[in-house]
Amino acid sequence: RVGLSIQQRSATLQEQKQNAPIQKEQEKIPDNVQSDSTLAVETSHISIELEKMEQKITELVSNSARSKDIEQDFHSKSIYLNKAVRFWPIFRIVVVILAGVVQAHLVVSYMKSRHIY
Numbered sequence: 001r002v003g004l005s006i007q008q009r010s011a012t013l014q015e016q017k018q019n020a021p022i023q024k025e026q027e028k029i030p031d032n033v034q035s036d037s038t039l040a041v042e043t044s045h046i047s048i049e050l051e052k053m054e055q056k057i058t059e060l061v062s063n064s065a066r067s068k069d070i071e072q073d074f075h076s077k078s079i080y081l082n083k084a085v086r087f088w089p090i091f092r093i094v095v096v097i098l099a100g101v102v103q104a105h106l107v108v109s110y111m112k113s114r115h116i117y
Contacts, residue, residue: 110116
């Protein structure tokens with residue numbers, strides 16, 4: 001039944017409806033029981049497909065949320081690195097100048113202590 005076209009399905013349903021009174025009389029099954037069983041089969045297929053679709057939608061939503069979080073983390077890291085790159089050369093220049101001043105002060109104090117200067 002899975003691969004049947006709509007016309008074939010409608011034809012089989014019409015045949016079932018035509019044959020249904022004969023079968024019902026032979027089996028003595030009430031109308032509502034047989035229609036409920038065919039309805040249950042059809043709704044079970046539909047409910048299975050709906051559940052699969054809901055699972056796919058849930059996966060897509062969770063993946064999109066995860067992608068959004070990753071993108072936000074990347075953005076915040078890029079802003080942080082941009083600031084770090086901007087201030088790192090300034091920090092290095094200050095450290096080099098400070099080291100030079102301290103070294104010059106130490107050399108001068110050494111020369112004064114040895115009466116070389």
